[in-house]
Every structure is written in C-alpha cells, then in structure tokens.
Amino acid sequence: MTTESTTFVIAEAGVNHNGSLDLALQLIDSAAKAGADAVKFQTFKASSLVAKHASKAAYQKRATDPEESQLDMIRKLELGEQEHEHLIAHCHNRGIAFMSTPFDSESLALLTGRFGLEIIxxxxxxxxxxxxxxxxxxSARQVILSTGMSTLSEVEAALGVLAFGFTAPADTAPSLTAFEEAYASKLGQAALQQRVSVLHCTTEYPAPALEVNLRAMDTMAQAFGLRTGYSDHTKGIHIPIAAVARGATIIEKHFTLDRNLPGPDHRASLEPSELCDMINAIREVETCLGDGIKRPTLSEWGNRPIARKSLVAARSTQRSQLLDLSCKRPGNGCSPYRYWELQGTPATRDYITDELIDG
Structure with a gap:
C-alpha cells in the first residue's frame, strides 16, 4: 500500500455524492486529477446502520434540516450494488484505487465478496x-483502522479482535480472553504487522486545532509498532501536511466538488483545487524528509568554499614576522581549526593583508 517514502493519500468522497451517481463519478475524476492514491466512499444500508430514534450530531444539524432524523438523512445517501459497479469501473479507468468503508455486514460482504476489495x-x-x-x-486482507473518540486501551482491544480474526480457526469461540491471547501471541502480532494500519483521528467536523493532538499519532506508533497515519477533519490543508512531516504513512481527507452543496459533510471538506494543493505539498514534504543521514548535499559541495572561512593574514606580514591571523571567506584555504596552532608563529613567507595562509 505504501513505501517508506510515499504517503498513501485517500481522498474521502464519503457521502459527498448526495446520492447521485453522476456526482460520485465526478468526485472520482477530481480525486484522480489531484493525484490521490485512492478515492473512498461509504457503503451502508441505512436501516442496518441507524435506529429510528437516533439523533443527528450537532455538525449534521448545522449542515442539514435539524428536524430530519439521522435515518432519513442517510437513507438519501445510500449507493446500491449497481452504483458500486459503475464507480469501481470508473476508478479502474482513471487509474485510482476504489475504497469504501462498510457500516454493516451486508455492505461488508458486498465489498469483500461481490467486488473483491482487499483493503477495508x-x-x-x-x-x-x-x-x-x-x-x-x-474477510479483508488489509485493514485501516480509524481511532477517533478512542483511548489507547480501546485501540488495543480492537487490535485484539482483529488479531483473533486473522489467526484463530473459524470454529474457535470469540471471547475477551481469546482476543487478549491473540493480541499477545507472536502469530497475532505478526498478522497485525502485515495487515493493519491505524489512523489517528479527531471525530468532529470541522475538528478544532486545539483538539487535533498529532502527538497521539506518535504514541500509537510507539505503542503498537504498526503503520500509522492520520484521518483529518480540520479546515485547510496544513494539518495533514504536518502529519506527514511527523511520519504519517496514510493521509485521509474529505473532499467535495463544492462546499456549498447540501449535505452533512461538504462544509468540512476540501474543494478540488485545495485537494490538489494538499497532495502536491505532501509529495514535496516526502521529498524534503530525505534519508536522515547528515551530510553535504550535491548542491552544497559547490557552496562550501564560498560560505566557509579560512585563515588569512590580518595585516601585511614579512617572512619570519609573527603571524596575526583572521578568519575570512573563501573557505578553500587553511582551516580555522588551526588558528591556535598558527597564531603568533613566524611566517614562512611574505603575506599581504587578507592573503590565505599556507597550510
């Protein structure tokens, strides 16, 4: 999914298609044009996801009819099997990976069974x-686990379930003890290393900067030793770019064709030009990170003699007179580290002011 030097960028279309296949196809085009590695949607059956009495989140009430139920809101945002076929085919044609988050068993079976998605x-x-x-x-070969609203122990518990699912025979009874044993086992840990990535996330739309806590991404990387990334809900593009500089291997970011469109997530999403700017900046940051070895770069070698200094005669000096030295550019002469060795010693020849001292 990623290499050591490449961040896997997921353009999160989510439900910003507003239930329209045409809009969803345009979102794919926009994500591909911006250079995203994948475009991600959401797959669900509204009646399997939300109970009739479930209320909307505050941000959803601000963005949609506050009197409308959550069930009625998301029912209009479902994508059926036929729509998924069109979207997957279009992603293939545009050279971008199709991804989706399932929210119920039927949707999971559709993605991993019917369409053979390997990453969930x-x-x-x-x-x-x-x-x-x-x-x-x-059912999934690779899992990307978002961890918004979670404590470290809750993330560990979820990883225990995944480790059990990866390694236990199908007839093994699930239990808290079985999950813990799977997580602690060498086989379970190896499976997690090979198959799971975790994303730090702040589940608010938009997420306030004070609640981002990017260092939690570092904490999870240290605690679990897994590929770690960041799912961003802040305004703008600077926070995910900072996350890449801190070592994120995956970045997920909501985008839309127009923030003024009706729907729950548009207002906290990037528009196409912003998505393009974010991805370009991420790629530049990746280049800037380098290999970590401190050494002069190719361009710096030519600048060293220009910017560094050498020992020069502070004043005109005749042979056998005591040297009075200064340190000035250029840097292609005797190193200033020899100042204490040569200062006040007899000159071996005549020098004029600012002339480089022989080594």
Missing amino acids: KVSSGDITNAPFLLEIAR
Whole structure:
C-alpha cells in the first residue's frame, strides 16, 4: 500500500455524492486529477446502520434540516450494488484505487465478496463494534483502522479482535480472553504487522486545532509498532501536511466538488483545487524528509568554499614576522581549526593583508 517514502493519500468522497451517481463519478475524476492514491466512499444500508430514534450530531444539524432524523438523512445517501459497479469501473479507468468503508455486514460482504476489495477502512464509530471487527478480520486482507473518540486501551482491544480474526480457526469461540491471547501471541502480532494500519483521528467536523493532538499519532506508533497515519477533519490543508512531516504513512481527507452543496459533510471538506494543493505539498514534504543521514548535499559541495572561512593574514606580514591571523571567506584555504596552532608563529613567507595562509 505504501513505501517508506510515499504517503498513501485517500481522498474521502464519503457521502459527498448526495446520492447521485453522476456526482460520485465526478468526485472520482477530481480525486484522480489531484493525484490521490485512492478515492473512498461509504457503503451502508441505512436501516442496518441507524435506529429510528437516533439523533443527528450537532455538525449534521448545522449542515442539514435539524428536524430530519439521522435515518432519513442517510437513507438519501445510500449507493446500491449497481452504483458500486459503475464507480469501481470508473476508478479502474482513471487509474485510482476504489475504497469504501462498510457500516454493516451486508455492505461488508458486498465489498469483500461481490467486488473483491482487499483493503477495508474501518470507521472510528466501529472501533468498539467487536462482532463487526471480527467479520472484517475474517474477510479483508488489509485493514485501516480509524481511532477517533478512542483511548489507547480501546485501540488495543480492537487490535485484539482483529488479531483473533486473522489467526484463530473459524470454529474457535470469540471471547475477551481469546482476543487478549491473540493480541499477545507472536502469530497475532505478526498478522497485525502485515495487515493493519491505524489512523489517528479527531471525530468532529470541522475538528478544532486545539483538539487535533498529532502527538497521539506518535504514541500509537510507539505503542503498537504498526503503520500509522492520520484521518483529518480540520479546515485547510496544513494539518495533514504536518502529519506527514511527523511520519504519517496514510493521509485521509474529505473532499467535495463544492462546499456549498447540501449535505452533512461538504462544509468540512476540501474543494478540488485545495485537494490538489494538499497532495502536491505532501509529495514535496516526502521529498524534503530525505534519508536522515547528515551530510553535504550535491548542491552544497559547490557552496562550501564560498560560505566557509579560512585563515588569512590580518595585516601585511614579512617572512619570519609573527603571524596575526583572521578568519575570512573563501573557505578553500587553511582551516580555522588551526588558528591556535598558527597564531603568533613566524611566517614562512611574505603575506599581504587578507592573503590565505599556507597550510
């Protein structure tokens, strides 16, 4: 999915298609043009995801009819099997990976069974949904786990379920003890290393800068030793760029064709030109990170004699007179490190002011 030097960038279309196949296809075009590695949607059956009495989040009420139920809101945002076929084919034609987050068992089976998706992105809202996590582990080759709203121990518990699902025989009974044993086992840890990435995330739209806490990404990387990235809900593009500089191997960011479109997520999303700017900046940051070895670069070698200094005669000096030295450019003469060795010693020849001292 990634190399050591390349961040896997997921352009999160989510439900910003507003239920329109045409709009969804345009989102794919926009993500491909911006240079994203993948474009991600959301796959769900509204009646399997939301209970009738479930209320909307505050940000959803601000962006949509506050009197409308969450169920009615997302029912309009479903994409069916036929729409998925069109989207996957279009992604193939545009040379960009198709991804989707499933929110129920039927949707998971559609993605991994019917369409053969190997990577499943798990929503932050399902990190405590152990039965669903187990289904995902048993059907997906790679899992990207978002960790918004979670404590470190909750992330570890979710990883235990995944480790169990990856390694336990199908007839093994799930239990808290079995999850913990799988997580602690060498086989479970090896499976997690090969198959799981975790994303730090702040589940608010938009996320306030004070609540981003990018250092939590470092904490998870140290705690679990897994590929770690960042799913961003802040305004603008600077926070995900900073996350890449801190070592994120995956970046996920919501985008839309127009922030003024109706719907719950448009306002906290990037528009196409901003998505392009973010990806270009990420690629530049990757280049700037380098290999970590401190040494002069190719261009610096030519600048060293220009910028560095050498020992020069501070005043005109005749042979056998005591040297009075100064340090001045250029740097292609005797090193200033020899100042204490040569200062006040007899000159071996005549020098004029500022002339380089012989080594």
